[in-house]
Amino acid sequence: MLRFRPVLVLLLVAATAGAALAGPSDPRVALKQRAEGETPLIADTFELCDRVGGRITGSPAMDRAVRWGVEKLKAAGVDSVITESFAVPFLWLPGTVEVAATAPESFSLRAVAAPGTASTGSPIEAKVVDVGLGRAEDWAKAGTATSGAIALVHTKEMKTFDELFxxxxRAxxxxxxxxxxxxxALLIQSTRPRGLLYQHPMVFGRTPGTVPVVLVAREQANRxxxxxxxxxxxxxxxxxxxxxxxxDxxxxxxxxxGKEKPEEVVVLGAHLxxxxxxxGAEDNGVNSALVIDVARAFKELGLEPRRTVRFVLFGGEEQxxxxxxxxxxxxxxxxxxxAAVVIFDIGSGRTRGFYVSGRPELRPVLAKALSIYPGLGPSAHALEGVDGxxxxxxxxxxxxNFVADQEPGPYLPDYHAESDVPDRVNVKEARRNAGIAAALVWSLANSPASxxxxxxxxxxxxxxxxxxLVEQMVGLDQWEDWKAGRRGFPPGP
Incomplete structure (x- = not known):
């Protein structure tokens, strides 16, 4: 998942009166109770991650994941399941990476290629020039010594979402x-300690990078x-x-x-x-399984929404x-x-609200829909805009659009890393998240008011x-696409 700057502190409120008034006839209560019991959610997460594995868009593993998603949703009993094609600007898949110091001492370096960046073409050897944190002043200090060299870029240890952002x-x-x-070439120091490696895209636009870039283990970069x-x-x-x-x-x-307004659509989505x-358990296998399980819950409980509910497993999110x-x-x-789009993409951390991306009028909608969950009143939902x-x-x-704001504890340390595997999933919170997703989507699909x-x-x-968000869009090579109408609305008033 590409990331965004999240709110650091969200205000929580006490349980609303709606929670007390909700009775057993309320479908949200039935959905909540089902989600908190033994459902296939966790087994599906393990199956996707262990049998399909990591799944980069354009890889055979992603093709298997798509087939897996189709079969799971068919088995859930939904009315229809299809695949829809979309274009990805370029293909990037990892191959082999060999990096080693040759002088003054010889030792191998643990390293991975940064997605979207170039190959070396053939083996290269060059002196290492330290360019500090890679700021303008660091490059200026290094001067012409960088020409033809391999530049070593330092990083700060990543501990918060702001630091990840x-x-x-800076990419x-x-x-x-x-x-x-x-x-x-660039050698970039891992922001994670104890040799942990991960892969973030360095290129966010429509063409691959021209400089080979590898991430090297933090301690070895220090050496x-x-x-x-x-x-x-x-x-x-x-x-x-x-x-x-x-x-494609x-x-x-x-x-x-939908039984009354089938032309109106509520989307529940997660990237596959x-x-x-x-x-890819925390990012984002557990939430792909969540989408499937909400569809399964609606059918198991015989719930018929007024509006159509569309369950979407997106590809190409990471690129x-x-x-x-x-x-x-x-x-x-x-x-x-x-009518609305609901996205889950921050692992299995506890859902503490939703991002409404600058639309305060959506807060009461969420509070009403989630009134059976204490602490999810209007002030729990953050106004911050979400990109990524x-x-x-x-x-x-x-x-x-609503993006689940989840506690980063189970997610951030393993984000895009070797350690993002199913045993990192918080089972209790993942089940609670599924109940929240189901209650929200049901409410949105059945609200009599627009x-x-x-x-x-x-x-x-x-x-x-x-x-x-303008600053973020510029930094992520999205702003020109927006201005030109290649993403979102066409240009004009």
Whole structure:
């Protein structure tokens, strides 16, 4: 999952009166009780992660994941299940990475290629130049010594979402500076201790990078820096990535059709793809399983929503939310009839509210829908704008969207890492999250009143400024697509 700057502290309120008034005839109560019992949610998470494994869009594993999702949703008894194609601008799959110091001492380095970046073409060997944190002043200090060298970039240890966000935002400027400095490759220090490696995309636009980039174990990067401060250090690199042109991938789209307003749609979605060092449990296998389990719950309990509920497993999220962008493009003629979109993408941490991306009028909608859950009243829902997950193209198209704000404890340390495996999942909270998702989607699909309307392009423009999403969109190579109408509304008033 690409990440965004989340709120640091959310206000919680006491249980609302609605929780006390809800009785056993309330379908939300039945959904909550079912979710808290023994359901296939956790078994599905293990099955997806252990049998399919890490699943990068464009890989055979992702093809298997799509088939898995189709079969699971069919077995849930939904009214229809299809796959829908979408375009991914370029293919990037990891191949082999060999990195080793050759002087003054010889030792191997634990390293992985950064997604979206170039191969070396053939083995290269060059001196290492330390460019500190890779800021403009660091490159200026290094001067011409970087030309033809392998640049070593330091990082701060990542402990918060803000620090993770900063890691993403510095990627573009770092690649630009590296190209201008004519380095042969970048060695970036892992932000995680004890040798833990992970894979984040360094490239967010429509073309792959031109500089080879690898992430190296934190402690080994420190060793290289210590040596480079005293003598010339040389490193040999051989990076082979599979890079190709634009290709088509698939989303999985299932429906339970509405009995009164079938033309109106509520979407519950999660991305099915992952990076592949681990098996993509927290990001985002557990929430793919959640989407399936909510569909299963509706059918098991015989619930018939007034509006159509669409259950979507998106692909291409990790590369830039291309699956949800493709969905929005494919369904643009019916977006006026999309009542709301609900996205889960922060692992199995406790849901403490939802992001409403700058739309305060959505807070009461959430509070009413979730009144059976103490602490999820209006003030629990954050106004921060969310970029970096599958709500984003709906936001750019004015559709009301909700992203679950989950506690980062089970998620952040293993984010995109080798350690993102199913035993990290918080079973109790994952079940609670499924109940919250089910109650919210049921309420949205059955509300007799209209959910706040779709915004216009002018309103979205104002929202992007108000929520400070413009800065993020520029940093993630999304702003020009918005201005040109390649994502979201077409240009104009």
């Amino acid at each position: 900063d890691e993403y935002m 573009g400027p770092l690649l630009k500076a590296a190209a201008q400095a004519q380095v042969r 290289l820096a210590w040596l480079a401060d005293r003598t010339e250090v040389r490193v040999r690199m051989d990076v082979v990535n599979r890079i190709g042109p634009s290709f 991938a698939e989303n999985v789209v299932a429906e339970i059709r 793809d992952s990076w592949a060092l681990g098996t 830039g939310m291309w699956g949800s962008a493709g969905y929005v493009e494919r369904h643009k003629a019916e977006l006026d009839r999309h 997950t599958d709500n984003f193209d709906f936001l750019l198209s004015g559709v009301p 959910i706040p309307k779709r915004q216009t392009r002018a309103q979205v423009d104002a929202l992007l400024v108000k929520t400070k």
